[in-house]
Amino acid sequence: MTKKTLNREKQNPCSWCGRLTWMEQMQLPETPILEFMEEKIDKYGRNRIWGEDGDWSSQDLDSDFEAELLVYDQMLCNISPKVVCINCLKDDDELWEKYYNDDDNFEIEFDGLD
Ligand SMILES: [Zn+2]
Numbered sequence: 001m002t003k004k005t006l007n008r009e010k011q012n013p014c015s016w017c018g019r020l021t022w023m024e025q026m027q028l029p030e031t032p033i034l035e036f037m038e039e040k041i042d043k044y045g046r047n048r049i050w051g052e053d054g055d056w057s058s059q060d061l062d063s064d065f066e067a068e069l070l071v072y073d074q075m076l077c078n079i080s081p082k083v084v085c086i087n088c089l090k091d092d093d094e095l096w097e098k099y100y101n102d103d104d105n106f107e108i109e110f111d112g113l114d
Pocket residue numbers: 014015016017018019084085086087088089
């Protein structure tokens with residue numbers, strides 16, 4: 001798989017995708033931003049869920065969705081030192097910009113995606 005012979009001893013599996021990476025440990029949440037979750041959140045109404053009360057548990061949510069949100073929210077809040085590869089960090093950064101950075105009109109273009 002690898003073109004060069006790498007010293008695998010020094011690589012660690014990425015906590016998010018499992019690929020071996022040379023990255024050092026960083027303080028990161030248990031899960032990257034998940035686009036399918038963010039799309040569901042958008043569909044329901046982001047402000048109603050992450051709005052000023054932030055009390056989406058009192059909303060009339062579909063119970064499956066509520067359970068998913070609960071797990072997702074907990075995993076995003078659960079930050080600990082972990083090794084994550086550069087690809088995951090880049091994807092996570094782009095998704096963060098897309099879904100959470102409202103301050104500017106950041107637009108991402110995905111190559112090969114309609
Ligand atoms: Zn990764």
